[in-house]
Amino acid sequence: MDPSGIFSTSYRADRRLVRTRWQAAALALFIIVMLAAPYLVSGRIIAVLNMMLISAVIAVGLQICTGYAGQINLGQAAFMGVGAYTAAILASKTGLTFVLTIPLAGFAAALFGFLFGLTAARIKGFYLALTTIAAQFIFHFAVLNLPSSWLGGSNGVTVPAAELFGLRLVTETQQFYMNLAVAALMVAGAFGIIRSRFGRAFVAVRDDDVAAGIMGINVAATKANAFLIGAFYAGVGGALWAYMIRFVGVDQFTLFHSIFFVAMIIVGGMGSIVGALVGVFIIRTIQEVIATVGPNIADSVSFLGGDIVFAGMNVILGGVIALFMILEPKGLMHRWNILKSSYRIWPFPY
Amino acid sequence: MRDQIRDSVGASVASPLAVRGATLKFGGVTALDNVSITVRDDELLAIIGPNGAGKTSFLNVTAGFYRPQEGRVELFGQNVTGLRVDQIARRGIARTFQGTHLFAGQTVIENIMVGRHTLMKSNVIQAFFHYGPVMREETEHREAVEEIIDFLEIEPIRNRAVGTLGYGLRKRVDLGRALAQEPSILLMDEPMAGMNAEEKEDLARFILDVREARKIPVVLVEHDMGVVMDLADRIVVLDFGRVIAEGTPEEIQKDPAVIKAYLG
Ligand SMILES: Nc1ncnc2c1ncn2[C@@H]1O[C@H](COP(=O)(O)OP(=O)(O)O)[C@@H](O)[C@H]1O
Ligand SMILES: [Mg+2]
Numbered sequence: 001m002d003p004s005g006i007f008s009t010s011y012r013a014d015r016r017l018v019r020t021r022w023q024a025a026a027l028a029l030f031i032i033v034m035l036a037a038p039y040l041v042s043g044r045i046i047a048v049l050n051m052m053l054i055s056a057v058i059a060v061g062l063q064i065c066t067g068y069a070g071q072i073n074l075g076q077a078a079f080m081g082v083g084a085y086t087a088a089i090l091a092s093k094t095g096l097t098f099v100l101t102i103p104l105a106g107f108a109a110a111l112f113g114f115l116f117g118l119t120a121a122r123i124k125g126f127y128l129a130l131t132t133i134a135a136q137f138i139f140h141f142a143v144l145n146l147p148s149s150w151l152g153g154s155n156g157v158t159v160p161a162a163e164l165f166g167l168r169l170v171t172e173t174q175q176f177y178m179n180l181a182v183a184a185l186m187v188a189g190a191f192g193i194i195r196s197r198f199g200r201a202f203v204a205v206r207d208d209d210v211a212a213g214i215m216g217i218n219v220a221a222t223k224a225n226a227f228l229i230g231a232f233y234a235g236v237g238g239a240l241w242a243y244m245i246r247f248v249g250v251d252q253f254t255l256f257h258s259i260f261f262v263a264m265i266i267v268g269g270m271g272s273i274v275g276a277l278v279g280v281f282i283i284r285t286i287q288e289v290i291a292t293v294g295p296n297i298a299d300s301v302s303f304l305g306g307d308i309v310f311a312g313m314n315v316i317l318g319g320v321i322a323l324f325m326i327l328e329p330k331g332l333m334h335r336w337n338i339l340k341s342s343y344r345i346w347p348f349p350y
Numbered sequence: 351m352r353d354q355i356r357d358s359v360g361a362s363v364a365s366p367l368a369v370r371g372a373t374l375k376f377g378g379v380t381a382l383d384n385v386s387i388t389v390r391d392d393e394l395l396a397i398i399g400p401n402g403a404g405k406t407s408f409l410n411v412t413a414g415f416y417r418p419q420e421g422r423v424e425l426f427g428q429n430v431t432g433l434r435v436d437q438i439a440r441r442g443i444a445r446t447f448q449g450t451h452l453f454a455g456q457t458v459i460e461n462i463m464v465g466r467h468t469l470m471k472s473n474v475i476q477a478f479f480h481y482g483p484v485m486r487e488e489t490e491h492r493e494a495v496e497e498i499i500d501f502l503e504i505e506p507i508r509n510r511a512v513g514t515l516g517y518g519l520r521k522r523v524d525l526g527r528a529l530a531q532e533p534s535i536l537l538m539d540e541p542m543a544g545m546n547a548e549e550k551e552d553l554a555r556f557i558l559d560v561r562e563a564r565k566i567p568v569v570l571v572e573h574d575m576g577v578v579m580d581l582a583d584r585i586v587v588l589d590f591g592r593v594i595a596e597g598t599p600e601e602i603q604k605d606p607a608v609i610k611a612y613l614g
Binding site for chain 2: 011012015038188190195197199200201204206207208210211213214215216217218225271
């Protein structure tokens with residue numbers, strides 16, 4: 001609901017995402033801060049922001065597949081891996097520019113995701129979760145067992161730096177602008193998709209697939225498309241990852257990573273693009289804090305041994321996520337929307 | 351389309367919907383037993399019968415949810431038996447449900463916009479970039495949806511989540527969503543059930559207005575005979591999966607087989 005005093009005068013205006021002057025100001029400020037970030041914060045923070053931007057692309061894709069279309073997906077890291085390997089191989093073997101390898105990585109992952117999406121037409125819930133976990137294993141099995149001259153086997157693949165008009169994007173700041181540009185485009189595209197007939201079809205299939213069918217929506221194809229789009233996002237994120245780390249290996253794309261992406265959209269709120277971004281920010285921040293304070297704790301309680309401390313840190317992270325699911329199962333965006341609308345209609349309770 | 355499907359004489363037009371000799375069994379239960387029903391142009395056909403008579407099963411066979419073991423379904427003379435639900439819907443059938451099957455996570459506008467899905471043509475890449483043509487298409491279809499919203503007198507709730515609406519309003523949104531499909535035939539499964547007298551009256555008025563405005567046949571399934579007597583042009587009575595009577599409301603009211611089915 002809009003605050004009072006805001007009335008749309010055309011359907012086009014009514015569909016706008018940015019609806020009030022405050023929202024416009026907040027968005028403008030956010031963009032300016034992001035663009036200026038390399039001049040405002042340390043390189044260490046820029047490295048963290050890079051990680052967040054890449055995660056944002058992948059989590060937003062998962063949000064479309066799981067949050068909007070309702071298709072459980074525990075294979076997002078594998079789809080990311082397919083994208084990362086595609087970009088790595090294309091860049092190292094053909095020298096293709098990143099302007100092409102990034103979308104191609106997206107398409108390769110989309111194809112892989114689509115195959116799993118086809119099974120979603122027939123199965124739901126727990127069994128679909130198992131099938132998407134199979135995506136993880138198939139990915140690992142393929143990388144480790146194909147001839148190592150193809151995908152590098154267990155040695156991984158080294159990735160050349162992304163290049164634009166002869167400029168090699170090697171510093172964290174240079175990569176930051178590339179990641180920021182791609183993430184901005186992908187997030188804007190996600191808003192475009194969810195506000196279109198496709199987004200409405202996704203929600204329709206999620207909420208009531210019987211009624212969706214009678215609306216003329218091909219339910220099986222819509223589910224497969226949700227996987228295709230979600231995996232495309234993962235593939236693009238994977239390609240960015242490859243250019244940032246400059247190395248890809250199977251251990252970077254495990255079921256463990258997939259679960260973290262799921263945690264991000266749950267914490268931020270299912271069925272909200274902004275929620276996915278909020279979730280990325282929170283989970284990545286907690287991870288970063290743990291990675292920073294972990295070694296200090298390990299030093300001060302050295303009798304426990306570093307392994308135990310780090311395992312303990314992951315338990316804490318898992319605990320935070322579990323706590324979220326119990327206390328705020330609909331995610332932070334849901335809470336925010338409740339606050340906002342109760343403020344706007346105050347003092348009336350409805 | 352109707353004009354193309356004339357019979358060999360070239361005189362008559364294929365009927366909008368014809369179910370011929372449909373038999374549907376669930377294990378030992380025969381939900382439909384050799385049922386043939388033909389819907390005529392622009393008529394309001396009521397299908398009535400006691401609970402469990404097979405009314406919903408008839409709609410399910412018609413809309414492609416179930417494939418009958420025997421018999422066929424024809425839309426404007428074309429055999430559509432065995433097609434998927436969405437394929438049949440795209441050939442012009444819209445349906446409202448017994449109870450409600452709205453999309454709970456969407457607003458009223460979004461629910462009705464879903465009805466426009468197959469009338470919209472933009473592809474996913476255009477949606478991603480969301481430039482001119484996509485915006486124009488959205489606006490165009492939004493206008494059609496707003497007309498339906500005006501027609502159903504639900505302007506004040508257009509931005510509400512459907513989950514917060516009362517039953518009567520939900521049924522109206524359900525009807526709006528079906529109308530948004532611009533169907534050639536409208537099927538309604540017990541739309542009045544669970545409504546109070548006032549809501550029933552409102553809905554009856556909307557159904558009559560739909561016929562008037564759209565000039566499409568409406569198939570109204572009802573358990574309660576009283577409701578359809580004033581509305582229907584013609585009534586078919588089902589009992590234990592069989593057609594036991596067919597005729598005008600006056601004829602049906604006097605039919606001994608019907609009286610027996612309802613009383614005994
Ligand atoms: N999916 C189903 N599985 C098994 N039996 C069903 C199913 N759907 C309907 N039936 C049976 O078919 C018969 C007709 O049901 P239905 O068409 O729902 O009747 P009505 O809508 O007239 O009340 C009933 O005996 C019902 O139990
Ligand atoms: Mg019924």
